[in-house]
Amino acid sequence: MVSPVHFDCGSLCGAACCTCTSEEKDSMGIYLLPGEEKLFTRKESWLGWNSLDAEEYEFPDSWHGKVFFLDCKAKALCPRNRRPIQCRTFPLAPHIDEKGALVLIYQKGPLPYSCPLVSRRMKLNNDFVKATYTVWKHLIREPLIYDLIKMDSTYRLEDGEEIDILMP
Ligand code: SF4
């Protein structure tokens, strides 16, 4: 997959999205999408595995059983072509608009760090934007993933978050 910009954007922020810590956790991590765990061996030295019960956390009602949360042990040094999907498509996010259509937006929701690509609204690589839209268009055909994106989109609208659309 192509990169968001034509240079290493980690040089702008010390790879904040991979290295920052929060008050609750001493390292960053990422949730996997349903089924995404099958793309990993669980022996990756650069990832730590945690599983949660979907029913006990704020996931869509359609989700049942285990949800995987990965700790980023390598902090920005994980193999680029093996990163979880949501790492590959950041700082863009899929959003279902009021008409039920998929749009691609800058991820502006509450994060424990600031992404310069978003805060400075830097021009992103067109190929990255197009490829990211295509990836999410395919992914939301999976009902469990659609339900997550729909839930996040509804929260964004309810919270009055700015919806900054890049595509289409
Ligand atoms: S995506 Fe944003 S936060 Fe992550 S390394 Fe690039 S500029 Fe920094």
Ligand code: SF4
């Ligand atoms: S899995 Fe890798 S790319 Fe994703 S947030 Fe963690 S260190 Fe960064």
